[in-house]
Amino acid sequence: MLYSLYEAGFYAATPLRAAALATRNFWSSPLNPLRESQGARRIYANADLFVNLTRRYGRPDWGIDEVTIDGQPVRVTEETTWSSPWAKLTHFSRDKGDMRLAGRRELEPAVLLVAPLSGHYATLLRGTVRTFLQDHEVYVTEWSNARNVPMLEGRFDFHDFIDHIRDMLRALGPRPHVVAVCQPGPPTLAAAALMAEDGEDSRPASMTFMGSPIDARLSPTVTNRLAEDKPFAWFESNVIHTVPAPYPGLGRRVYPGFVQLAAFMSMNLERHREAHRNYLQHLMRGDGDSADQHLAFYDEYLSVLDLTEEFYLQTIDKVFQRYLLPKGELEHHGRLVRPELIKDVGLLTVEGENDDISGIGQTQAAHALCSGLPDELKEDYVQPTVGHYGVFNGKRFREEIYPRVRGFIRRTQPTFDKQRRTA
Structure with a gap:
């Protein structure tokens, strides 16, 4: 109604x-x-x-037609390299001729930026994409507005999100790098754990979590307290509504x-x-x-999208109320998710000192969960004075956070990939 x-x-x-x-x-x-x-x-x-x-306010355009690399303008085009009814994988392809003029002749690491599915479009990461394009082949997850997905396409829940991350990493080929911004942290870590356990060639070479609620019990914020204080039934009864006509998703239950x-x-x-x-x-x-x-x-x-009922409610239940991942109780299709089995994937966590969405320690919790990783593959950084948005965008991100992320990705780039670069 x-x-x-x-x-x-x-x-x-x-x-x-x-x-x-x-x-x-x-x-x-x-x-x-x-x-x-x-x-x-x-x-x-x-x-x-x-x-x-x-x-x-509809979905904004990316507006990334060109980036400057080492003082040289480089043309950029958008390409969809993988898609489902619920998401598409957008590749920001840099012109090869322009890259050569910029002095870049090496094969640069591929990075999957996992955008949040929490109300805003992936274009919220426009500044993040521009910054990463200086040194990487950038791919971004663009999630569909649930009100535009017909009922015939079925459901999309927390576990479908995990499966989508796995499929996108496979589409990128051997050992890509993954950067999860905010909400996708827990399902992205789950996807990496499952791929590592299975020994998949496309398991990440490194994973970076930025302001993510890996363990929402730590340093709870206003957002965390809302999820804790309200019973699960309250969310079912008060924030879930039915998509009306004339949208293609007519009849679908969503969190608008x-x-x-x-x-x-x-x-x-x-x-x-x-x-x-x-x-x-x-x-x-x-x-x-x-x-x-x-x-x-x-x-x-003001540009926002709808989330499916099942995805939103399962996220509230599994991440913000029962804390299944940090408690070692998260199951995916009946299979226990075991981050401790990750052995050769770099782990970088980034937090903002003044983050009012994901408090200090929530992202750092990934290090304790990934106990099988050696210390040389782990790194943690807390950026002074920035809030949640500043963790992945703005001047502090460009000048202080990104260089650390770039350096970490370079250090964890697989040896075989370094060897196949061309001079």
Whole structure:
């Protein structure tokens, strides 16, 4: 019912949104002689804010057509190298000719960036991808919006997520590197453990976990306490809703993206209010650069997707309530997941000192679980002063965190791959 009401509210606001759009265009038109007056700017700013607060935000574009490598521009194209109804594996392919001009003639390590399936699109990692492209062949998991997947495609749960990670690693070939950002940490570690136990050629050469709830019992945050304090039945009854028409996933039970977005924003509600007040002031003063920065952030932040009921509820149950992986009780298709059997996969954990989503120690817990790894294949790093987002994006990530990740990947690159590089 809530989903249908949400949709009805959107369509009911269409006339008001159209009127606000017309008002915005009229008062910003270069043909309007009053457009630079204070009154015109005020009217324009309020109309623009209303339009942006009530419009639909679809999946953003990656917008990565080029990166600079050693001072040389290198063209980049997106390629889908593997797909299922629930995800696609996007390869950011760098132009080989441009790479040679940049002095890069070696075969560079392949990295699988596992994006979170927690409400936002994979494009949230745009800055992460740009940074990794300087030194790696980059592949990113792009998860489907559950409301767009027809019921005929069946279910997608926590264990399907693990299977997808395994299939994507296999698609990359022998010994790729995997970097899991936030939520995917536990299922990615489970996938690596199963592949290591089976001796698969495509088991990771290294795995990096960034701000991940490997053991959510440690340094609990507001997010963790919400999952702990509410009984499992509360989540079943209060946050799961049915996809209405006209979406292809009509009838599917989901955790809607707009519910997750409301939860995200409520955590820092005053900060979001202040940001929109500042945006209004920027528009009225004609400060276009500051207004554009605001729009760029919220175009991404307000773009959300739905999660299937089974995936969301199993994640709450297995990761945030029963803590099955750190307790050694997680089973995958009836088989116990045993991280202690990982023997030759590098392990790097990265945390932010001020992370309010995954507290200090939650990601580090992977080291105790992977007890079979020698010390030389383990590394831990805590970045001072950054929060959750700063662990994988922004200036501190580019200048302080990424060089450590890059160095760790280079150290753990399999010997056979180093030997087959061409000069």
